[in-house]
Amino acid sequence: MPRVVHFAIPNWSAISRGWTSDSGLEAAVVADRKVVGLSRSAFEIGIRIGMSTRSARGRSHAIALLERDPIQELRRFFPVQQALTSVSPYFRYVSAGSGYLHWSSVGRYFGSEEKLVRAIREAITGTDVVDGVEISDSDVVCGAADGYFAATLAAGMNLIVPPGATREFMDAMPVSVLGDSEMLSLLPQLGIKSIANLLSMRVSDISTRFGSEGIALYRLALGEEEVPDLLQLPDRKVSIESSFEQPIREVEPVVFSAIAEIRAPVTELLDRGMVVTSAEVTTITSKTSSSRSWTLFSGFDERSLAERVRWQLEGMMNCEVEESGWDGVVGWRVDLIEFVPSHGSQLDLLGIPGVIPEGMTRAMARAEAILGPESLVVPVAVGARSPDQTVDFLPWQRPVGEVSAGRKMPARSRGSGRRRLIGSRKLPVDAQDPPWPGGIADPRPAAVYLDRPAVELLDQAGSLISLSGRGELHGVPFQLNSPKGSFLVRSHLGPWLVEQRWWDDERSQRYGRLLLLLHDGSAYLVVVNSGRWFLEAIYD
Template structure:
């Protein structure tokens, strides 16, 4: 039995990619502006729409309709950063906010409606607070479920409880946000969400697949998942009040150690560590002192205590400046001490250096490695840099110690709403896809990456259970399941599992440099896992998995 959808309030900021470009990059949203991704318009300003610009138009067609159009490249990171203050403003009025996407956030309507005196009052309060805090216009929709609330927000509408199916029934199928499915439904005579919801669920699953079954539930007013609310950021600051003002260095050191341990325990409870520490103090005369300490590594409890003690020692033992300059020493003792972790990250987010914490040990290692290079040459000490490519050997570049660590090939881009390439057939013909000309590397091997990449592949032979050589045709048809592997002149090893082939067709436009091969992952009976490739009928061992 499916639970009823939660009564949901959704705040929507129209044309958010355009507003984000104005907030971050200063592009006036009152001008004709279009945000493009993959050479198509994904959002545009109101003035651009008045000139005939619409979502889905190609760049040239949009500029033809509006010659004075300002074009902005799509940047999901920019949209998310600009939307964070809006979410924070909503959290100041109501807790439990889920970010649906940059420009839209949702929360359960029950709490704020009961506290603020009704759903309409809650919607007005949130819209007003966002406008005052962020100077951003927004609209609110309330309905049963996130999907229906999002559609209601576009009209600023509050759908009565239980009225969501009726509200959705009159909307066109384009409201599902699946253009290909909407076009197919219209050709089948299904024009509204009500018509679509009336179809049997089993027939929809059989005809349109899992995604069709999902949007069929949405069209009927049922959500496919509950709200995943965002937890407000934890208050990690620690404060100590002192009845007796601290004016001696030894008393300050004791207070620093106690407060540092409290801060470290609080961070550890959330699995965090501090990299930048703010130290604040207030004296009995109302003087406020503030300093920020940075550390290239993780601040332990002892390291935090040391920095607080050093800072308090500097404040309390300061002297009056020369020539009557402003005194650096406070005129009274400290009555309040506060530690603010300005920079935090997950405990596993920063790996300690190979020679301990970064600092003197790192400098000593740098001098030693530079000396080795001076004796044996720059190529004697190298570090690995990961980049783009389809095979493990192509994705790694060895850079001499001290040189700029740049990859030989750009890595695959993170495009919105596009699955990552990997484990599928791909060729260099597709390298032009994606924004900015960055190749997505179709045909890239799926994770995990092998632990050891052989500098020179080893020749091998692969046979099936009948002892016949395994052959891969030009159409990637495998003659039989691989059963035994022989590397060089060694003994045959039994293959207990295999996956593939993953084909690669590179540099097809240059016959002298063209390379076509298929790769397999195999697991042997002794537990070893290998990456094999077959090229021009020859099997090769390219890498070993851990």
């Protein structure tokens, strides 16, 4: 993994508001019910960044809780970006208050990571943010490690992890550093307290117990899913630029035209299977110019790129108004730097992502009035151990998160032996879709066989593969004979044992599941029950 140097201003949400240490203001900035910034007075009474708003209220009923203003934070981050250009032009900014730099881009100039970290701190310290409020050295954290995620953790501790020692550094970390999901709060109760404990588990066990979320956390702990893998640049440089004969004093017309001009190149890249994750934005006024590199790991579209143009122009406008007056914009340029594979988006039947047209809503309401309440249902993905039971049906107007007491859901899907209740009582989604030990992780199969045709799984000698009661394969899968033909097995994953309704002698089931990767690139999900193999699903 590449060496990454990361810096952050953890209390940027408060600093960007102009809160000083001697203001005496007892306030905090909140987002998603968590504290993301706080004043000095709030810190002294025990409130900390990351604390829930309820806990903050518990420390002080008089504290003022203000909603985060991300646009203002980005605008006022401009002086910090400007100060960092004296260190390197290659900084990537993920959000307001933080950024990173690949050591390879500046290593020969600085010679050591200690000198680079010191230069970053000196450049940021003393920067005037708003109304004379300056950033102090204690406001900045900076660190370096192998890989982006490890570098963010090292920066939080103001630590430079030596090359090759990142794995040891990460192993000692608690699992809580991987995020704040409910599953992470459950892991310590199961004895998985550190990243080392998590990585000591088998991948198959994590997948069986925690599903796709567990696999994602496992990969994050390994450092495999930090910054997306980069694609090679297109065969020509992708730049979009615009210039104006006369300076334009208003920012809005510039941004509006930028959206239209950026749309075509970004759409062309999407058609080629690429999405932009890093871009360099250059804004030019009648007096000066400014270039910044921006990163968005989920991918830029024309509107998000135009927003970066807006933020830079507004930052430049604020600086020039204070110094010598604002004369207007004369041009801008966007250079697309880094690209990753586009995973696309799943559209609905009408080609609209998650939006039901008003005309269709009226038609469905009319049909329901004729056919009766809850007569129109829609498929919903649910948890289950078998792929043929992972689809249920709910009334089309009822939120997925609602379950009920009293009435039974009409059974519409074959093989779904479970009953889903509806009504007015709201419960958490986790209450209706708990973890399914033995279930398959995402992504879901492309084809599921309800009748499960019989197949043969043979080893290289032509003998039938069997599974012991302890879940061990007798033989190495070599060939699969199915109704679709005979295929050679390239590799396999598993087996996983599934035991259902062990308390019910009549309905209890115990079988094994195996995932086979075939030489033609497809994957078959097979199960073995009482010594016989059956085809359950296909991935293509």
